[in-house]
């Protein structure tokens with residue numbers, strides 16, 4: 001079996017994803033999303049290679065230049081992309097078509113032929129440049145919706161290695177998914193992988209439903225085996241986790257302690273509630289602000305006792321729907337603060353920047369309520385980090401959307417419907433009234449899951465299946 005600590009004899013791992021984490025990036029934890037941190041953790045104990053986009057624009061993307069660096073035991077190989085590639089593949093098809101559709105937002109999904117072609121062209125480019133780096137015994141692990149067709153592109157270049165794919169975001173119900181032009185073409189490419197992983201059973205079920213009902217593939221729901229046109233793919237749920245060892249140690253750092261201190265002294269005995277999200281419409285931030293507004297409407301005196309801190313680093317700013325959500329949020333925060341503030345008391349602090357993981361640890365520990373209320377989310381690691389950062393003797397309460405993948409595992413959170421301001425307001429009241437014994441009971445249940453279903457076990461589970469032919 002694959003033990004994280006005894007991998008020296010195992011094949012080399014090649015990870016390919018759109019985004020490659022900049023080693024030791026500072027101040028960006030909130031902005032990076034879950035993928036970068038998780039993959040860094042997955043690779044750091046293994047001799048491996050991480051291939052992807054540098055995040056930079058330059059015409060050298062066309063010349064095939066690959067920038068290679070080794071840092072912290074992780075070798076990264078990155079390429080630049082041209083402005084046209086970024087517009088069509090990243091801003092266009094990945095983030096204006098697939099992202100909204102996969103998060104059940106048909107109203108925001110744009111279907112443009114040109115961006116679809118750009119998506120295929122960049123996937124082909126990834127295949128062309130990464131294929132020469134792959135040696136016969138390597139195991140290849142491709143990540144997320146930007147690179148769904150990459151496995152099939154590598155196969156067409158004669159790559160016979162075991163290749164796995166993991167989707168970090170939800171998979172939509174068939175009824176929604178079929179609104180995508182060429183949906184069948186996209187799913188067919190997924191069936192060139194040996195293993196396809198999803199965050200939860202719910203997304204897996206939707207995928208298998210599509211394979212069986214639209215593609216007429218042969219599906220074995222108990223084993224996740226999908227047989228189609230002579231090939232076999234193994235589809236399974238692998239809920240991602242945090243790097244528990246590394247994250248929980250942050251509590252002992254000066255940076256985390258100072259951040260906690262800074263937060264607590266600034267609130268002056270007021271109790272802090274916190275939200276930390278990339279500024280994305282899927283995260284339900286305006287809806288959360290509505291819920292908080294509803295709570296203050298019902299409990300006007302509580303602005304003396306409570307402050308909400310929303311950390312929201314901007315994301316994908318070239319996509320129109322992200323510009324719109326930012327404006328909406330600014331307006332809502334401004335309205336509530338205008339209506340409810342006193343000269344020395346402001347109910348909502350809204351911050352558009354990222355913080356390091358150590359600082360976030362401190363902020364989470366200093367906040368008695370964590371609000372994680374996405375309208376739809378593949379997993380959501382902020383929920384798990386909030387739990388991991390709590391003081392076991394006096395833990396805070398996690399308010400969690402039932403539509404986050406994490407809700408399937410964290411049933412002892414206060415679960416809410418994120419679309420309902422009443423539900424959120426009621427959950428805040430429940431959290432404030434909760435006894436210490438009840439807070440501890442819930443925390444103790446959740447922390448076991450967060451600790452045991454960590455990112456090392458996620459990696460080991462996926463790679464175990466990938467390295468053993470089904």
Ligand code: F6P
Pocket residue numbers: 019031032033034035036144145168169315316
């Ligand atoms: O976790 C989902 C995800 O889309 C990752 O694939 C991505 O790296 C992250 O969120 C942050 O988004 P972006 O790379 O577009 O900044």
